[in-house]
Amino acid sequence: MYSFTQNDSLSLGVDWNYMYPSGLAKQYLNETFMPLADNFDVSARFNSDWNWFLDDEIMGRIQAGDYQLEQIVFHEIIHGLGFISSWYTWLGDGDDVLLPGYVVRNASGLCVGLSKPYIFNKFMADNVNNIWFKDHAEVLRAGTESVTPTDNYTLWLERFRRTPAFSRARTLLRVSQSHMGVTFWFRSPAKPNSSATSILWDYAFLYSPDGFAPGSSLSHVDNKMYDATEDWIMRPSGSPGVKLADYRPQARRYGPVGWRILAMLRALGWRTVLDQPGWGDYGRGIGGVVGAA
Helix, strand or coil: CEECCHHHHHHHCCCCCCEECHHHHHHHCCCCCHHHCCCCCCCCCCCCCCCEECCCCCHHHCCCCCEEHHHHHHHHHHHHCCCCCCCECCCCCCCCCCECCCEEECCCCCEEEECCCEHHHHHEEECCCCEEHHHHHHHHHHHHHCCCCECCHHHHHHHHHCCHHHHHHHHHHHHCCCCCCEEEEEECCCCCCCCCCCCCEEEEEECCCCCCCCCCCCCCECCCCCCCCCCHHHCCCCCCCCCHHHCCCCCCCCCCCCHHHHHHHHHHCEEEHHHCCCCCCCCCCCCCEEEEC
């Protein structure tokens, strides 16, 4: 992840309050600043002993529990493009709270607050309380920064537990475990009927199962709602026995990236095929990320 400065916000049109995936940051940066970003854009590990199959294997020989390696790699690449939330149980199992970033220390080693959240967080909404998650994050940021700095993490945590912000963080964990409790909002690819300058907004439900699932909750679309849809690729679980190139969702003829996933990536800052001429409704084209917006 890459952190822009406030000056970058003015010159590049980015939001310096959030961290950007390295690959997207490089679309904005010139060569002078390129060394400041990670040398790699996406990092992932895959089990060598899993039930993988490759594209050249005959479908008749693929077992029901086998997973296409390309499908899973593609899913992880999309995460690497920024499709990931930093809302997480950063304090560990002992504290049932949800925070937008981890606890950071200053140059003197004092705990002073939380890290910048990921850009994905900017577009998340709390449907239970009808409020943006970024507004929750501001309350939590102010709450953690109000705690007297100390190099003793345990002491800092005790102080934070006595703040109203800690209670808010506990409430947010319950929200993250509410079915259809969290949405991601984005500009719709549909053309508005009223005015050429007006914007339609749409949303996708994020995965919010009973019991927070580290690595899955809030960083995927809902598992059941988007099963057998054009947005299936970013569900939290893979689809066994399915080849990426052959997948056709029910009642649709999309490729493996649906319009919601593309619109979500576009919200983060990527330029996608949705920006190309001919996208007047949801049913045209084949998805693809082609550069920064």
